[in-house]
Amino acid sequence: MSGLFIELPESTLAGVRHAAARMHRPTEELLSQLIQLSLDVESLPDEERDELLEMAWLDNRSLWQIARSQLSPKQQKRLNQLSQRQSEDSFSLAEQKEIDELRDEYGRITLRKARAFAILSLRGGRSLYKQLPPHGANQ
Secondary structure, three states: OOOOOOOOOHHHHHHHHHHHHHHOOOHHHHHHHHHHHHHOOOOOOHHHHHHHHHHHHOOHHHHHHHHOOOOOHHHHHHHHHHHHHOOOOOOOHHHHHHHHHHHHHHHHHHHHHHHHHHHHHHHHOOOOHHHOOOOOOOO
């Protein structure tokens, strides 16, 4: 393991120490996790990687908006319709393309939500998973 000395603003260091204490972890370990969190996206396509990396600089309100995001009701309804029809012989190539796009969008939303929760949890020093509303509840 290598060492590196960096200077942080006192308010930043106080926040990190507070979060580390709440998580019962050493401050250095928490800082290491925060840095690793920003590097864990390197294998993603450039656009997705950049978007996820930029999330580290969002304020908590913006992160909570992402954490609560979901497919629109119209998209959810269409995805359910297509999923039910997918095994039918009459399922068209256009419908297959549409369901693939909806599933990709669902995956992007899920990845962004997971990242938002990870950042918020590290900032607050506690798991936030239980603060989610029930699946499908309106925000």
